[in-house]
Amino acid sequence: xxxxxxxxxxxxxxxxxxxxxxxxxxxxxxxxxxxxxxxxxxxxxxxxxxxxxxxxxxxxxxxxxxxxxxxxxxxxxxxxxxxxxxxxxxxxxxxxxxxxxxxxxxxxxxxxxxxxxxxxxxxxxxxxxxxxxxxxxxxxxxxxxxxxxxxxxxxxxxxxxxxxxxxxxxxxxxxxxxxxxxxxxxxxxxxxxxxxxxxxxxxxxxxxxxxxxxxxxxxxxxxxxxxxxxxxxxxxxxxxxxxxxxxxxxxxxxxxxxxxxxxxxxxxxxxxxxxxxxxxxxxxxxxxxxxxxxxxxxxxxxxxxxxxxxxxxxxxxxxxxxxxxxxxxxxxxxxxxxxxxxxxxxxxxxxxxxxxxxxxxxxxxxxxxxxxxxxxxxxxxxxxxxxxxxxxxxxxxxxxxxxxx
Amino acid sequence: xxxxxxxxxxxxxxxxxxxxxxxxxxxxxxxxxxxxxxxxxxxxxxxxxxxxxxxxxxxxxxxxxxxxxxxxxxxxxxxxxxxxxxxxxxxxxxxxxxxxxxxxxxxxxxxxxxxxxxxxxxxxxxx
Numbered sequence: 001x002x003x004x005x006x007x008x009x010x011x012x013x014x015x016x017x018x019x020x021x022x023x024x025x026x027x028x029x030x031x032x033x034x035x036x037x038x039x040x041x042x043x044x045x046x047x048x049x050x051x052x053x054x055x056x057x058x059x060x061x062x063x064x065x066x067x068x069x070x071x072x073x074x075x076x077x078x079x080x081x082x083x084x085x086x087x088x089x090x091x092x093x094x095x096x097x098x099x100x101x102x103x104x105x106x107x108x109x110x111x112x113x114x115x116x117x118x119x120x121x122x123x124x125x126x127x128x129x130x131x132x133x134x135x136x137x138x139x140x141x142x143x144x145x146x147x148x149x150x151x152x153x154x155x156x157x158x159x160x161x162x163x164x165x166x167x168x169x170x171x172x173x174x175x176x177x178x179x180x181x182x183x184x185x186x187x188x189x190x191x192x193x194x195x196x197x198x199x200x201x202x203x204x205x206x207x208x209x210x211x212x213x214x215x216x217x218x219x220x221x222x223x224x225x226x227x228x229x230x231x232x233x234x235x236x237x238x239x240x241x242x243x244x245x246x247x248x249x250x251x252x253x254x255x256x257x258x259x260x261x262x263x264x265x266x267x268x269x270x271x272x273x274x275x276x277x278x279x280x281x282x283x284x285x286x287x288x289x290x291x292x293x294x295x296x297x298x299x300x301x302x303x304x305x306x307x308x309x310x311x312x313x314x315x316x317x318x319x320x321x322x323x324x325x326x327x328x329x330x331x332x333x334x335x336x337x338x339x340x341x342x343x344x345x346x347x348x349x350x351x352x353x354x355x356x357x358x359x360x361x362x363x364x365x366x367x368x369x370x371x372x373x374x375x376x377x378x379x380x381x382x383x384x385x386x387x388x389x390x391x392x393x394x395x396x397x398x399x400x401x402x403x404x405x
Numbered sequence: 406x407x408x409x410x411x412x413x414x415x416x417x418x419x420x421x422x423x424x425x426x427x428x429x430x431x432x433x434x435x436x437x438x439x440x441x442x443x444x445x446x447x448x449x450x451x452x453x454x455x456x457x458x459x460x461x462x463x464x465x466x467x468x469x470x471x472x473x474x475x476x477x478x479x480x481x482x483x484x485x486x487x488x489x490x491x492x493x494x495x496x497x498x499x500x501x502x503x504x505x506x507x508x509x510x511x512x513x514x515x516x517x518x519x520x521x522x523x524x525x526x527x528x529x530x531x532x
Contacts, residue, residue, distance in 0.1 A: 068428055071438075071443060072428070072431060072432055072436060072438055074442075074443050074446040075432070075438040075439055075440065075442045075443035075446065076432075076436040076437060076438050076439070076442060077437070077442065077452065077455045077456040078456055079436075079455075079456055081490075084456075084490075084491075084494055085490050085494060088494065089493075089494045089497070092494070092497055093497065096497065096498045097498070107500060108493055108501070111493075130447055132449045134446075134447070134448065134449055134450060134451055134453075135451075135452075135453055135455075135456035135457075136442060136445075136446045136447075136451065136452075136456075137446045137447050140446075161413070161416065161417075164417070164420050164421070164424075165420060167424065168420050168423055168424050168427075171423075171424055171427040171428060171431070172423070172427055175427070175428075175431055176431050176435045176436065179431070179436060180435075180436055
């Protein structure tokens with residue numbers, strides 16, 4: 001890993017992620033519209049600062065990338081099923097009802113009222129500023145939600161070459177999900193970012209934080225809170241993000257035990273801070289009788305039943321293993337392991353552990369689905385596999401480029 | 406040194422070309438990007454017919470005209486997953502309600518209520 005990341009970019013990422021969380025928090029306590037608008041313009045100001053700030057003059061590719069995504073998002077209609085029915089509809093409800101908890105009235109339970117609403121709340125704020133709803137612009141706020149994750153990733157990459165390579169893979173494997181109003185691209189990107197931050201904060205701890213104690217303390221706090229806010233955002237994107245952050249925290253504690261490192265207070269505080277908003281949301285949803293649809297009490301029976309059918313194996317392997325993006329990512333990752341394993345044992349182990357845990361979770365989710373397995377796999381496997389793909393690719397690039405240095 | 410520069414330029418050219426091709430592919434094939442949409446992206450009701458089919462827009466117009474808070478769907482329309490989902494999203498804050506006296510149906514469907522409004526493909530009944 002790059003031991004000396006760009007702290008200015010991480011600081012900017014921390015500020016933007018804080019504002020994104022603040023927007024959600026303001027909605028959750030039904031705060032004044034003017035404050036929410038000011039907060040939204042603050043995010044825009046930070047984005048503008050990234051474009052004009054001298055500190056960021058080396059990130060021209062990243063600037064171009066962000067502009068391209070914004071243009072694609074604003075230049076297309078919202079047509080994807082989940083983007084409209086789940087995320088778009090909830091954002092519209094928050095905006096028109098002026099209430100984050102509009103879904104708790106159980107209207108249309110099939111439209112996932114239990115889903116967390118952080119990105120939808122940002123769309124709703126923009127809609128309040130614009131003053132009306134349409135079928136185009138609300139999804140563009142997903143690009144703003146993407147910024148903190150993207151900034152952290154790029155700040156850890158060594159040079160423009162590796163940043164450009166990473167942006168190319170984002171375009172190849174998940175960009176469509178980022179601009180169409182779906183959450184899956186964001187989940188993939190935040191999985192990478194959280195894995196990166198958690199690894200550097202708690203596992204390796206070899207980062208160069210600065211020259212003097214003031215700088216060191218400032219950067220340590222910045223990375224810690226970047227991790228907290230990125231973790232919160234990941235957990236509040238959709239239920240899958242919540243599962244991923246739990247897996248990440250779990251693997252961190254397991255690694256600490258394995259490496260015979262002491263689990264300190266700050267790791268526990270980190271976990272508590274990250275998980276609290278999602279627990280509050282789940283608690284409120286459960287209290288109001290709104291539950292996630294796909295989880296049934298007969299999930300275990302369903303798994304047993306499907307495990308006894310050869311057809312289930314065929315289907316699951318076809319969609320979760322023979323995915324062309326996944327195969328390409330695996331090849332690149334294995335090549336990098338082959339080339340650089342000695343110097344990057346720990347990071348590879350951490351990435352493999354997390355990717356594997358997520359991959360196994362996917363199998364469990366699909367095998368226990370109450371829906372028709374084939375229908376569920378066809379509809380969602382292409383959206384969830386980039387999460388695996390992106391984490392393998394990012395750590396391949398970062399370790400490979402480090403070696404070339 | 407020159408060799409290295411040449412290599413870097415080649416790398417840059419290859420990666421940027423892939424990025425450009427992929428951007429064009431996403432824009433034209435995957436999300437049907439249009440500069441017109443971009444320039445009108447904040448306009449009210451701009452090109453709604455590209456987001457949902459015309460029959461949804463027709464249905465929404467009928468529902469809006471009666472100026473009520475809810476509507477119901479005939480059995481045929483209710484069992485049409487696409488129509489049900491899209492009309493629910495598109496017509497919000499007017500809500501789908503099984504107890505509503507206003508029923509939206511296909512024009513050839515028989516509903517034993519009085520017709521309030523109609524278009525070529527849809528009728529709105531008051532029961």
